[in-house]
Structure formats: C-alpha cells, structure tokens
Amino acid sequence: MNIDTPLYLDGEWRPAIAGKRIAVSNPATGEVIGYVAHAGEADLALAVEATRKGFATWRATGAFERAKLMRRAANLLRERAEGIAAIMTAEQGKPLAQARDEVLKSADTIDWFAGEAQRTYGQIIPARSPNVIQQTIKVPVGPVAAFTPWNFPINQIVRKLSAALAAGCSIIIKGPEETPASPAELIRAFHDAGLPAGVLGLVYGVPAEISNYLIPHPDIRKISFTGSTRVGKQLAAMASQHMKKITMELGGHAPVLVFADGDIEAAARQMAYLKFMNAGQICVAPTRFIVQRPVYEAFIEKFVAAAGKIVVDDGSKETTTMGPLVHARAVEHIASLVEDAVAQGARIALGGKRIVRPGNFFEPTVLRDVPVAARAMNDEPFGPLALITPFDTYAEAIAEANRLPYGLAAYAYTGDASTVIALGRDVEAGMLSINHVGISLPEVPFGGTKDSGMGTEGGSEAIESYLETRFVTVAGTL
Ligand code: NAD
Numbered sequence: 001m002n003i004d005t006p007l008y009l010d011g012e013w014r015p016a017i018a019g020k021r022i023a024v025s026n027p028a029t030g031e032v033i034g035y036v037a038h039a040g041e042a043d044l045a046l047a048v049e050a051t052r053k054g055f056a057t058w059r060a061t062g063a064f065e066r067a068k069l070m071r072r073a074a075n076l077l078r079e080r081a082e083g084i085a086a087i088m089t090a091e092q093g094k095p096l097a098q099a100r101d102e103v104l105k106s107a108d109t110i111d112w113f114a115g116e117a118q119r120t121y122g123q124i125i126p127a128r129s130p131n132v133i134q135q136t137i138k139v140p141v142g143p144v145a146a147f148t149p150w151n152f153p154i155n156q157i158v159r160k161l162s163a164a165l166a167a168g169c170s171i172i173i174k175g176p177e178e179t180p181a182s183p184a185e186l187i188r189a190f191h192d193a194g195l196p197a198g199v200l201g202l203v204y205g206v207p208a209e210i211s212n213y214l215i216p217h218p219d220i221r222k223i224s225f226t227g228s229t230r231v232g233k234q235l236a237a238m239a240s241q242h243m244k245k246i247t248m249e250l251g252g253h254a255p256v257l258v259f260a261d262g263d264i265e266a267a268a269r270q271m272a273y274l275k276f277m278n279a280g281q282i283c284v285a286p287t288r289f290i291v292q293r294p295v296y297e298a299f300i301e302k303f304v305a306a307a308g309k310i311v312v313d314d315g316s317k318e319t320t321t322m323g324p325l326v327h328a329r330a331v332e333h334i335a336s337l338v339e340d341a342v343a344q345g346a347r348i349a350l351g352g353k354r355i356v357r358p359g360n361f362f363e364p365t366v367l368r369d370v371p372v373a374a375r376a377m378n379d380e381p382f383g384p385l386a387l388i389t390p391f392d393t394y395a396e397a398i399a400e401a402n403r404l405p406y407g408l409a410a411y412a413y414t415g416d417a418s419t420v421i422a423l424g425r426d427v428e429a430g431m432l433s434i435n436h437v438g439i440s441l442p443e444v445p446f447g448g449t450k451d452s453g454m455g456t457e458g459g460s461e462a463i464e465s466y467l468e469t470r471f472v473t474v475a476g477t478l
Contacts, residue, residue, distance in 0.1 A: 001026070001090040003034025005180040007043055007204070008187050010050035011197025017042045022177050022204065027093040027324040028314040028359040036180035039205040044213045047172050047201040051143040052219045054170035054198025059140050061168070061196075063117045070114035070165060072193035074107040080185065081107075084154070086316070088182035092153055093323035093360075094278050095315040099182075105442075106158040106186065112442035113162035116463045120167065131476045138467040140168035141245055142221030145214040147207065147235070149227045150176035150326055151281040154186045159446070159457040160224045160247075161186070161200070167466035169222070172201040174210045178326055211235055216242050222466065225249070226283075228380075229406075229451045247455035247465050249447060251380045252283045252408030255401040257423070260292040262413030263435065264299045270437050271411065272306035272386075276322050276364050280384040281330070283452075284409035284431065284439060287381060289388040290400050296390045300368055303386070304350045310364045312355065324360040325383055331360045334383040337376040338365060341387070346370040349388070378404065394419065402428045408448035409439060430456075 003024050006013040015021075020038035025031060039047070058066070077084070085099035092099070125134040144164045148156040157173055164171040175183045187202045203210060214220050215238045223239040225232055226249040239246045258267050271286050278285075291299045315323035325331050331354050338352050351363030362384055370377055370387040377387060391397045401410060410429035414420060420434055430448040431439045440446055446458035455465050 001033050001087065003036070003087070003091060003181040005034070005036040005184045005204070007037045007039055008184070008191070008200070008202035009043065009046050010201075011191070016040060024091055024178070024180060026090050026359075027326050028316070030358045030360075033090055034181070036177060036204045039203040039210065041213060043203060044210065047203055048143075048214070048217055048219050050198035051170045051172050051201055052198075054196065054200070055140070055143050057196045058165070058170055058199045059168045063120070063168075066165060066168065067114040067117045069193050069195060070110050070117070070162065073189040073195070074110035074114070076189040076192055077103060077107040077110070077186065080189065084182055084185045087185065088153055088179065089315040089323070091179040091181055092150060093315050093326060095320045095323055096318060098278060099315070102152055102155050106154045109155070109158045109442040110162045113166040113463065116163075116460070117166035120463060120467060122469070127473075129475070132473060134471070134473045136469050136471050139470055141466055141468050142169060143219055144169050144171040144222045144224060144466065145174070145211075145220045146171055146224045147174045147211060147227065148176060148183075150178040151278060151283075153179040153182045156226050157183050157186060159462070161190075163457070163462050163466050165199070167463050169466050170199045172203060172214060172220075174203055174205075174207065174214070177204050177207075180204050211238070215239050215244065221245065223247075229453075232453060245465060247457065248453035249283065249455075249457060250408075250451065250453040251382075251406060252285075252448060252452050253288060253378075253380050253404050253406045254284055254286050254409040254411065254429070255288045255290055255427075256286040257397050257401060257410070257412040257414075258289065258291040258295065258299055259397075259412070259414040259416070259419060260294040261415040261419075263415065264295050264302060264413065266435070267413040268299060268302035268306050272303055274437055275386050276307060276310050276384050279322050279325050279362075281326060281382055285382075286411050287385070287387060288377065288400065289386060290391050290397050291388060292397070293390045293392055300349055300366070300388055303388070304366055307350055307364045307366055307386070312361060312364065314359070322364060322384065325362060326360065328360050330383055331362050334362050334365070334381060334385055337374075337379065337381055337385060338367065341367050341370050341374040341376045344371050344374045346374060346387075351384070372400070372403070380406070394422065398426045402426075405451040406448070407450035408452035409433070411437070
C-alpha cells in the first residue's frame with residue numbers, strides 16, 4: 001500500500017501550494033505507508049473561495065438533480081467497496097470486514113439523505129386575512145466547514161457531507177490526517193459522479209490551524225465537528241463568537257444496564273461484539289457494564305467467554321476480528337487506565353496488557369468490581385476496555401448510568417415492560433438501545449445530550465441544521 005493523498009480544491013486534486021506533506025503510518029505495523037498533503041493558509045483561502053462559488057452553483061441545482069447525483073456517488077462507492085476497504089484497513093487498522101461494512105453503510109447514508117433532499121418542506125400558515133398567504137421556505141444555510149476524526153474515516157464524513165449536499169450547501173471537510181486516503185475515495189466517488197467544482201473541498205493539515213481559519217471566516221456559515229468533548233467545546237465557543245450554526249458529536253462513556261430479568265446470553269454476545277468492534281474506538285462503545293447482582297457472575301462469565309474468542313491481529317487478515325489502536329498514545333492511555341483501576345481494587349477478568357509486537361495492539365480487556373473513583377470509570381477509554389460493576393436497585397442503576405457529564409449512547413437488557421418505559425424516561429442519553437443493538441442507522445437520530453454534544457446526524461431532523469427557515473408573507477390585491 002502506498003498512500004499519496006492530495007487536497008481536493010475547486011474540483012481538482014492538487015498538492016499543497018507550499019508542497020508540505022504529513023506521513024501516514026499503518027497502525028498494525030508502525031511502518032510509514034505514505035503521505036497526505038498538508039494545507040497551508042494559501043490552500044485554505046482557495047478552498048473558501050471555491051466553496052463560495054460552489055454554493056452559488058449547488059443551491060441553484062434542483063433537489064431532484066442533487067438527489068440523482070448523490071445516488072450515483074453512492075453506487076460508485078458500492079462498486080469500489082473492496083478496494084476502499086483495503087485502504088481503510090491499512091491506514092486505520094480495523095478488520096477488513098468492518099471496513100467493507102463501513103463503506104457499504106456509507107453508501108446507504110448517501111441514498112437516504114438523497115431522499116431527504118426531496119422533502120425539505122416549508123409550511124403554509126393560516127393567515128388572518130383571506131387575501132394573505134403566509135409561508136415558510138427552507139433554504140440552505142450556506143457553505144459548511146466539517147471536522148472529522150479517524151475512527152470511522154468515511155462514515156464520519158458521509159453523514160455531514162450527505163446532509164449538506166442534500167440541503168443545497170457546499171462543504172469543506174477537514175479530514176483525519178491519520179487516515180486520509182479512504183476519505184479521499186469517498187470524495188472521488190462524488191467527483192466521478194459529476195459534482196460541480198467547488199461544491200466539495202477536502203483538506204488536511206494542522207487541525208487547530210484549519211479550524212482557526214475556517215470557523216471565523218465570514219463565508220462559512222455552519223460548523224460540524226466530531227471528536228473529543230475537549231476540542232468540541234473550544235470549537236463551539238469559537239463558532240458562537242461568530243454566530244455560526246453548530247452540530248457537535250462528542251465523546252461518550254456508554255452505560256449498559258443488565259437487569260436480572262433480561263436475556264443475559266444476548267446481552268453478553270451483542271455487547272462483547274460492540275465493545276471490541278473497531279478496537280473500542282467508537283463514541284457509542286458500551287463501556288460501563290452495570291449488572292444486577294443475581295446475574296452478576298453469570299454475565300461476567302458469558303461476556304468474558306465471548307470476548308475471549310476475539311482474534312487480535314493485523315486487520316488485513318480475514319480471520320482478524322480486532323485490529324490495533326490508531327495511535328501509540330492510545331495504547332499508553334488504556335494501559336494507564338487499567339493500572340489505575342487495578343491499584344484501586346478492580347480485578348482483571350480478561351486481558352489487561354499491551355501485546356508486544358510491532359504496531360499499537362492491546363488485549364481485549366475486562367475489569368470487574370471497578371470502583372467509581374477509578375479513572376476509567378470517568379474518562380472515556382476509547383479503546384478495548386470493558387468495566388463491570390454490580391447494582392441492586394433500579395434507582396442505583398439509573399444513578400450510575402447518569403453519573404457522568406456524558407450522555408451519548410446507553411444500552412439495556414430487561415424482560416420487563418415497565419422497566420423499558422421507565423428507562424426511556426430516566427436514562428440521560430441521546431440514544432437508548434434496549435434488548436438489541438439498533439443505533440447508528442441513517443434513518444434514526446444520532447446524537448448526544450449533555451457534554452456529548454448537540455444536534456443529530458441521522459433521522460428526519462438531521463438535514464434541518466443545514467437549512468434555515470425563512471418566512472415570506474404576501475398579500476393579494478384583488
Ligand atoms: P484529539 O482530542 O486530539 O482529537 C480528536 C479529533 O479532533 C481529531 O480528529 C483531531 O484531528 C480533531 N481536532 C483536534 N484539535 C482540533 C482543533 N483545534 N480543530 C479542529 N479539529 C481538531 O483526540 P485523539 O487522540 O485523536 O482521539 C482520542 C479522543 O478523541 C477520544 O478519547 C475521544 O474522546 C475523541 N474522539 C471521539 C470520536 C467520536 O466519534 N466522537 C472520534 C475520534 C476521537
């Protein structure tokens with residue numbers, strides 16, 4: 001694999017004007033596998049100028065045309081899924097099957113938003129006079145700047161890109177420098193589908209330099225960011241100073257409430273799969289397992305058995321079910337969380353160590369009886385670490401589920417209808433999945449509350465944050 005990812009500006013692939021590049025490594029081997037162009041201020045100025053022109057073109061393109069072009073791009077992505085998956089695995093580390101799945105689901109996301117493009121309805125509001133029509137119309141908010149991370153190199157971009165294009169906005173994406181080449185293939189699908197120049201831009205570089213340039217720029221009207229809560233708060237503050245609309249998808253620390261009347265077999269199997277998917281580098285990864293005491297030991301046994309079957313290796317091997325972490329510093333982070341939890345009394349039920357080989361590997365790890373004071377119970381691990389603690393009463397479970405400032409995803413297993421109703425009311429999370437894993441589909445909301453962010457990137461509301469509502473009232477004269 002040899003990566004050489006340029007910038008995409010004004011409909012053309014080009015190197016950075018100053019010729020700078022950033023090295024890209026394979027996290028499974030530690031080897032440098034190529035480079036990505038590093039945008040400077042001159043490139044960003046070009047990107048903004050192009051997006052301004054692109055917006056004028058795209059907003060004047062009818063919704064049906066926009067939708068047709070988007071569907072063409074989705075089909076190209078499907079045709080190219082195999083090749084793109086191999087690139088993603090080489091730069092990000094996830095197993096090939098998960099990379100393929102990401103590409104195909106991203107094509108579905110484009111299709112779904114293409115449909116939404118055709119349904120940005122306004123309203124007719126009953127007027128006080130029969131001679132007056134009061135209407136609202138939806139117009140695209142304007143050029144968007146989007147900042148996306150490396151954990152789902154394509155999926156994190158496609159939600160923002162598809163919503164923006166469906167609404168009639170142009171968009172500049174600051175992609176992830178760790179994993180630049182697979183997102184470039186997403187952009188290529190839109191280029192090859194015939195997207196007009198300037199509607200879409202792709203840049204890489206120093207994240208803070210790019211956000212400091214784009215967010216305050218008067219031509220940029222909306223900011224969308226996915227990443228850590230710490231960075232999200234900084235960018236949201238900057239965007240507010242310039243009165244820009246924002247969507248923020250930030251960190252999480254998802255609780256899993258396993259009640260004694262739930263199907264613990266299904267809970268163990270489904271949650272072990274989701275916990276270690278993408279090596280735990282998922283904002284909605286289940287992390288705090290809060291298990292009712294009568295089934296505590298049985299759940300741990302089943303969960304550990306399921307997690308113990310995970311095959312950790314280079315993601316490019318078809319047999320691998322968990323790859324490396326993206327950074328060496330992520331391995332250090334998990335190791336220090338485990339060390340701290342054990343020092344505070346947690347017991348290791350599985351794993352617990354880094355895997356000594358080239359690349360950034362850590363064992364699938366399960367800690368039990370973890371005290372709430374342990375750092376891992378409070379800081380987002382963003383890695384292959386499951387934390388299990390017991391509870392007795394419903395009130396205790398809810399108190400633990402809601403204890404942290406995060407409120408992204410939550411999961412629960414129960415066979416009791418009253419508990420289901422109460423959970424929907426009581427759990428402070430943007431998404432709650434009960435008795436199955438059913439989140440992160442294009443047609444349902446995806447977003448958090450509290451420190452996990454604001455806005456949704458899925459469902460019928462997602463396009464709204466790329467639109468403005470204008471009110472037009474008109475009086476007849478006859
Ligand atoms: P980080 O905080 O350094 O970066 C997170 C993301 O924000 C990266 O994509 C980075 O490029 C971007 N970023 C950082 N500073 C920026 C700035 N000033 N302007 C614009 N973008 C900026 O963390 P990391 O080590 O890359 O990832 C680890 C942490 O990030 C995790 O603990 C997790 O909380 C968070 N994260 C969340 C998601 C998610 O899906 N919500 C994805 C990736 C990372």
